Every structure is written in structure tokens, then in C-alpha cells.
Amino acid sequence: MDQRFFATQKPAPCVFPTSRRLSSPFVQFHATDDNFTTANNLDHIRRTENLHLGNNLLLEFGYAPEQLGSDRDRFIYRGTWQDRLLYDGRRLIQHSLNLAGMWNLESGRSEDLVLQYELRSFHRQTKRRSFFARFNAIYTKNLNSNRQVLLGGETGARAFDNRFQTGDRRLLLSLEERMYTTLHLFNLVRVGWAIFLDVGRAWQPGVDDGLQDDYLANFGLGLQFASSKSNVGRIVHADLAFPLTNKSNPLVDSSQISVNIKTGL
Structure with a gap:
């Protein structure tokens, strides 16, 4: 991997990123439980979904020495672990x-360290209605300046600009009441809708972002449109969100409309 950054004649808006060159052999270990089932109306609208209900572990370690073309001697590591906490047909809880990161042997410190935890919960109330909750926490250390931890419209706070908050860590809680309708437009597109609440914060200790409220919070209504003829499973989200905090900030509108394409609800 070769990451190169070049300056322009204009002043940089932040600390200029450090160029890196990584050439690394690696070893990988992957173990997964053979425990699968199918469900409908969870992350998709009226589509059969494959659910993995067991453990899934992936570990990867690499060594990038200067002798192989790297700019510094580094250890590279990556790990992912997933598991199911509860599944009884009506309720599903997964986390x-x-x-991921690197260890610079020359400086004796970590680089681009990212630690992330996520908890997802589904509670099926009827065949066409469910309650969904998602909690996500991210901690980073010594990120190169081309990488940032952001909170805004694209990262979960749907009533705010995409880069409204920045920092080296983030907390986010999203709650949704989802409705999977029987509406099938032109026999091509299935329609769903949801009422949602988002609460979160991105920050760096000791850095004042100048906001009146530390946490961003909003509520809103969203429509989802999913093709019934495609096997890709992408869904168009059209959300109308209203801020609950920092409403007096001139950068915060009274409402925000956003349209995104995602791989699920």
C-alpha cells in the first residue's frame, strides 16, 4: 500500500498528512460457526435475509520492513469479532x-489505531413492523490527518451537516420504529418508512468545539425504496430530520432533507 500526499500552492487547511509506503507479508486466521438461519423484514423490505447466529473471528498480522520497500519498519494488525447475544425468532441482538492499526518500530508508538464496538438489536412487533436500536462507539489514536472521526448527516446525526463534529472518538445511538409496507410501486419498488431518533457526539478531550450542546440529537421521518427485481439489495433512503440540540447555531437548519443509497435499512 502506497499513500502519497502532495501539497498545493494554497495553504493547507489542517496538518498535512504523512506519506506512507507499506509492503508487507501477512498471516490471517479466520474461524466461523456453522450456524445460519433466514428471516424477513429486518434490514431489507420483504426480502429473504441470511442471518449468521454464531461467532465469527478474523485475525490478521503483517510485518512491513524497509527491506521490502516500506518507508518504516512497522507491525500491521487487524481483528474482527462478531457474535449473537440473543435470537428467538422475534428478537435478535448482535454485537x-x-x-486495526500499526506499530511503528522506529518511534515506538501506535499509528492509525481504530477500535470500534457496535451493538444492534431488532424486536419484531408484527410481521410488518419492528423496533431497531443501534449503539456504536469508536476510539482512535494517532490517526494520520487524512483520516478523521466525524459525526453528521452521513455518519448518523441526520439533521446536521456531514462534518458537523470532529474528534478522535465518537458515540452514537440510533433508535428506529420501522414499517415494512405491502406497497409495491409499478411492481418494481417496495416501500418502507421509519420514525427515528439519533443521539451522538464526536470529540477530542481538551478541545473545545464551540458548540452550545456537546451532544447532537435529532428526530425525523424516513422513506425507504428497495428494488424487488435486483439481487444487490441496495435501498434508497429519503430522510427528513429535525434537530433537538444546537438549534440556535447558524450552521444548523430547522430541518434537513437527505437522500442516500445504502446496503440495508
Whole structure:
């Protein structure tokens, strides 16, 4: 992997990223439980979904020495662990832990360390209605300046600009009441809708972002459109969100409309 950054004649808006060159052999270990089932109306609309209900572990370690073309001697590591906490047909709770980063042998410190935990919960209330909750926490250390931890419209706070908050860590809680309708437009597109609440914060200790409220919070209504003829499973999200915090900030509108394409609800 070769990451090169070049300056322009204009002043940089932040600390200029450090170029890196990594050439690394690696070993990988992957173990997964053979425990699968199928379900409908979870992350997709009226589509059969494959659910993995067991452990899934992936570990990867690499060594990038200067002798192989790297700019510094580094250890590279990556790990992912996923598991199911509960599944009884109506309720599904899953969580995952991800760790990735590098260790610079010359400076004796970590680089691009990212630790992330996520908890997802589904509660099926009827055949066409469910409650969904998602909690996500990210901690980073010594990120290169081309990488940032952001919170805004694209990262979960749907009533705010995409880069409204930055930092080296983030917390986010999203709650949704989902409806999977029987509406089938032109026999091509299935329609769903949801009422949602998002609460979260991205920050760096000791850095004042100048906001009146530390946490971003919003509520809103969303429509989802999914093709019934495609096997890709992508869904168009059209959300209308209203801020609950920092409403007096001139950068915060009274409402925000966003349209995104995602791989699920």
C-alpha cells in the first residue's frame, strides 16, 4: 500500500498528512460457526435475509520492513469479532468488535489505531413492523490527518451537516420504529418508512468545539425504496430530520432533507 500526499500552492487547511509506503507479508486466521438461519423484514423490505447466529473471528498480522520497500519498519494488525447475544425468532441482538492499526518500530508508538464496538438489536412487533436500536462507539489514536472521526448527516446525526463534529472518538445511538409496507410501486419498488431518533457526539478531550450542546440529537421521518427485481439489495433512503440540540447555531437548519443509497435499512 502506497499513500502519497502532495501539497498545493494554497495553504493547507489542517496538518498535512504523512506519506506512507507499506509492503508487507501477512498471516490471517479466520474461524466461523456453522450456524445460519433466514428471516424477513429486518434490514431489507420483504426480502429473504441470511442471518449468521454464531461467532465469527478474523485475525490478521503483517510485518512491513524497509527491506521490502516500506518507508518504516512497522507491525500491521487487524481483528474482527462478531457474535449473537440473543435470537428467538422475534428478537435478535448482535454485537461486534473491530481493531486495526500499526506499530511503528522506529518511534515506538501506535499509528492509525481504530477500535470500534457496535451493538444492534431488532424486536419484531408484527410481521410488518419492528423496533431497531443501534449503539456504536469508536476510539482512535494517532490517526494520520487524512483520516478523521466525524459525526453528521452521513455518519448518523441526520439533521446536521456531514462534518458537523470532529474528534478522535465518537458515540452514537440510533433508535428506529420501522414499517415494512405491502406497497409495491409499478411492481418494481417496495416501500418502507421509519420514525427515528439519533443521539451522538464526536470529540477530542481538551478541545473545545464551540458548540452550545456537546451532544447532537435529532428526530425525523424516513422513506425507504428497495428494488424487488435486483439481487444487490441496495435501498434508497429519503430522510427528513429535525434537530433537538444546537438549534440556535447558524450552521444548523430547522430541518434537513437527505437522500442516500445504502446496503440495508
